[in-house]
Each structure stands twice: as structure tokens, then as C-alpha cells.
Amino acid sequence: MDNRDTLIWLNNIRGVSNKIIEKLEKYYVDIKNIWYSSNDDILRIQGINEKTKLEIIKLKDYSYYERIMENVDKLGIKVVTIYDNNFPNRLRHIYNCPKVLYIKGDLLIEDHISIAIVGSRKVTAYGKWAAEKFATELAKIGVTTISGMAKGVDTDVHRSTIKSNGRTIAVLGSGLDVIYPKSNKNLYEEIIYNGCVMSEFPLGTQPFAYNFPQRNRIVSGLSLGVVVIEAGEKSGSLITAQHALEQGKDVFALPGNINSIYSIGTNKLIKDGAKLLLSLDDIIEEIIELKDISKKINVDNRNIIDYEELSEKEVQIFKCIQEGTIHLDMISYKTGINISSVTSILTILEIKGIIKQLPGKLFSVK
Template sequence: MAPSVPDNSGSGSNTDHDADVHATLAMSLIPGIGPRLHATLLERFETADNVLNQPAATLQTVNGVGKQLAERITIGIHRAAATEMLARCVDLGVKLRRKHTPGYPTGLNAVDDAPGILYVRGTFEPRDELAVGIVGSRRCTSYGRRQAERMAGSLVRAGFTIISGLARGIDGAAHRGALNAGGRTIAVMATGVKEIYPPEHADLAIDITRSGAVVSEFPLDQKPRPGLFPQRNRIISGMSLGVIVVEATRNSGALYTARHAMEQGREVFAVPGQVDSLASAGCHDLIREGATLIRNVEDVLAELGPLSQPTQSAEATTVHDPREMSLNPQEKEVLNLITTSPVHVDEVLRTTKLDMSRVLSTLTVLEMKRFIRRLPGNMLVRNV
């Protein structure tokens, strides 16, 4: 049995599942309804509840629904299974997040074959929208492990969340690198969130739920099966702005994640290894095919460029440097008064309601952190 995980799953109680969540969960438990057919059915009938209430003859008019599947949808036993699953989720502190509703990862909403529902242990936070995936070989070298930990640590210090698959090797190193740097990380499982795999990462999974989340599209008790690992990789890339591949042979499963990222319009990065290293042959092939060769976090930031920072309001603010996510409210307020065009310090002082001494000290801090620089004539400009 997997170790118990504290419920730090954020806003909302474990009992706030409405009828749509229940029906969506019931649909997901029906054998034969995968993510694409799930989306097709919802497009046709609008809600999961409507799908479950359709007569078999009507369901068979949907491309991909045969007689046997139509009968499975209509018999109704999956509603009872969903009720039982919901009760277990409550007991285990597992949240359910439905596609196109608050709490579901925004980037994943745009993926055609995204899961209709996610099981979540831990929390999603708005800042997790600025995320980078790090994947690679299970049988990595010490070089690969060091690079994954180094890259993950640098990225969380720059304001990113790290997403990976909790697998042995590079995935585990990426998660640990993020946690050791005091950052957030999300593990996307190819099993149910109750069945931590590999078992030696059970403690790591608990640590991740305290600073992020363990996530799966599969039911709680789903055991590991080979075909599920490539399937889950589209979620890693879908939740990420870009994916970094650290050590991958030519037949590595990490290359599936890179392919998904390309299809989803995400950036693909590869860390080079020694030119004759079979462990990095897949990375070198990606670079030849157009993936960005990266040496450090600065290379990643240069490719991602200005980003949109999620806020509690309907509007988002432009983040020129993801490190801005780590600034306190006063530092953010002052920084937002300085643009990429020079502005006089007196103009900054006139615009803000903060005390002059606090503004001047904050400007010094921002300059030391290299968010801004001073120009002749008491002018200030934002670094980009």
C-alpha cells in the first residue's frame, strides 16, 4: 500500500463534486472511451450527463461508437462506480479536476486529446502555468542526473514549476532538483495516484504533494502497463511551455514527450552529451531536427521570451523574466512602473503611493537583482 499523503489540495472541499464531475468521472470509467472519443461525445451532446442519458441507437450515430460500446454507456453501472470512486477520493484527499473548468491546467485545456478529468493529490497554483517539463532516460548516467538536477534547480529559482513523470533516472532527478531548490514540481503518473510507481519513489511522491502535485488521468488503482507511459507523456508536454530532454537514447520514451511537445506547439530543448555517447544519441538527433540546444537556464529563457503571468483578475500581466514571480508585492509594484523605455526616477516616485524611502530602497534591490539598470541623468530602464 502506498504511504498516506497529506491533503493540501487547495481551495474547495473534497465534497464539492457537482453532477457534471460525477458524470464525467462515470464516462472516464467506461472501457472504450478514450480522451479523443470523450471529447467527440461532449462536442455532440454538450455534457457528460447528456451522453449517459442517450439511447444506444443515438450513440451509435457518433463516429467511433459501436453497438457494444453504446450498450456499455447506457447500462448505468458506471454511475455507481463513479459514486464509489468519489467516496474513495474524499477519503484519500484526492481532488478531481474537469477539463475546461477552474482548477484544470490552462495549457492542457488547449490539447485536443487532453484527459476529460484529472485525479490530483496536492495543489495546482496559478504560478504553475509557468512550467517546464524535464524528461529523459531511466537508465541515466551521473552526467545526466547532474544536468537534470542543475537545470531543474535553476528553473525554479527563475520562477518556473518543473513537470516530469516520477520515473527512475532523469525524472526523479528533475523532481529532486526542484524540491532541493525550494520550488514547485508536478509529477504526471502513468498509474493511479494511489499506486505510486516506481515503489521506491513513494517518499518522493509525498514530498512532491507538499510542494506541487501528483497527477493522473487513470483511476486510483491503475497498475503500471507499458502502453500507459507514452500516453501520459502528452500531459507532461501539454502542461508545459517547453520540454527539456536530458539524456535519451534513440528508443527512449522521452522522445515521445518531445514529439507531443512539437505537435502541441511547445518549445523543445535538448541538453547535449558527449558526441559519441549512446545515452545522448536521441538528444543529438533532436538537435539536428531543430530542437534548441541548451547549456543553462539562460538559453531556455531566451527561447521562451516574455511570458504571461496568471493573476486573480481577468487580465494577465506580462512577465519579462520568470524570476519576477518570486518578487514580493512591493517589488512587483515598483518594477511595473519601469518600462523598457527610460523613465526618470522622479516619475516613478510621483506614480506610486509608497513612501519615497521604500521606493528608493526597492529600486536598489531591483538593481542588485538585475531587473533594472540606471542610466545617466537619474533615468531607469527595465532589463529584457
């Protein structure tokens, strides 16, 4: 057993946290030396409770380690430790750095250019639209999206990225063999073929509530910056934003209706100094790594529209919507086209797949 093997073994023992591993590293210098340590010596270690020390002694068995590796191999899971060269560099320097990562799919060099997008599980139509919009736009300029595969915003982010032929990473709050929520089983498989799913929790770990705030530091740690779409007053997304700030990352928040409970968190983030998010340009302007990418792509023309295929009135209405999400009545007012005709033309533009209707007779570019 070398240091790497020992780290994986310890990660699979109940009660052994990253902080306990750090204490063992300090005590033994080379953590593998625990294998040559007597039971009495292990029991003398300070700062670790007796129950955990007894569990370590009980499972100090090479066959236990072999079973762990057999199980991950059977499921096609890669194990990456902090001792490995391919361990994500950004995670090495965060507080409470994970020691072991379980990965299914491929974590590529290009995933270094990534943005985390998080938000409420109970997403509104506005939040869904924004999550899809920013995930799609980031995917189209080659930026990997990161989220947590939860219901709501996370799911919309992963799906929109994949639909746009982009790469996405899901960081789970459970073992990789425990898909949560179960309704995302198909999405889980799609992510594997368009990025990867990742967890610091060993196989069999259930999605306990206290796992999610812990995993959020990895979501932010992997990324260049964090986008918060919608968040309640005590949302887990705010924990991700806090981790990001502590890690020196930019946080972008989508402004929302002051009457919406799902925008209390994002509006407060903006009030406290988060970057106001109105367009993809707001992200690109703040993150230097994205500026080089954006130079190669005309960000303002991500959806290339062949105006020759549109009638004069269709072009007029489409350009009106391009300026930003707009109400049916305002389209009629700005274009001078009567409501009846506007309604018909909007239907045609929707069928052509270049605009989409939102609740409340609002329209936006797709």
C-alpha cells in the first residue's frame, strides 16, 4: 500500500473526513505508515474520536481495499487522488480540499475553461429561461458548464449544454452509484458521454442533506466563476456563492422580481457586491480566460439568422425581440404593427425556432 492507496482506503472508512486525513498525514508524515502502526499507536493519536480510530483498526485489511477497487472498476469509475498529476489543480488550493475524487466519464484539459451555474430547485419560468440561455451561450463558445444535477436550474443547465453540443460536469452529493434525484437517471447517462459526473463521496453514500453544502465548494472550486440564477433567502446556491467568494472567484447574479421569493437571494447578492448578470458579455468582461475565446466568436451573433428567409415584418419583430425580453403589447407599440398581426408573426417565428414565448405574453430570442 502506497500513499495513494492508503488515501483511497481511508476515504472509504465511515467517520474519516478530510480533516482527519490531514491529522493522520501530519502524524505519520507518509500516510502509508499507518499500515505498519500498531493498534495501540493508532489509539494514541490526538484529535480523532475513539469510534473512528476503532473503525480504522477494524478495516485495516488489504482485502477491504481490494473490494473497494473491484467495485469502482466494475462500474467504470476512475479514482483520482490529490497525489495524482491529473487531480484538478484548482481544487488543490481550496479550503478543505477533497483528497479523493470518483469520476465517471472524462475530465478533459479543456474543462479548465468552465463556469458553474447554480440556482433554485423550484425554478420559475424566468429562471428556467435564464438557465437555458446562459448554459447554451456558454456551450456555444466552448465553455464547460458545472452544476449539481439537482432538480430545477441544475437540470436545465446540464440539458441545455448537452443539447448545444457542449461539455458539462455534474458534482454529486452522493456516491456515483446513487443517482439523485432518480428522475435524472437518463440525464446522468447523457452527462457521462458529454463530460463527467464527479463526487468526493465513496460508493454507496446516500444523498444526505449535509453532503450538499460540502459538495458545493467543489462546484465553485472547479470553475472560473459562479452564476446564480435564482435563490431563496436560505438557498444552497448562496453557499456555493460564498465558497466562490472565499476562493477568490467572480460571482454573477441574475436580478429578479423583488416580489419573488426565488429572487431574494440573487438580489441580495447583487446588493452585497456580486456582478449584475444581464448578458453573456457581463461574464466575459470579468473573466480574462474567456476574453480570448470570445475574440474568435461573434458573441452578439451566436444564433446566425438568415434574414432573407424572413419577411420584412418578421425581421422587424425579430430585431425588436433581440433587444431583450419584451411583452406582446410593447412589440406592437414599437413596431407599429397591430396586435393581431404581431400574434400571427410571433407564432411563425416560434415555429421557425428563432424565438420562444415565456409566461405572461413575454417573448425572447431562443
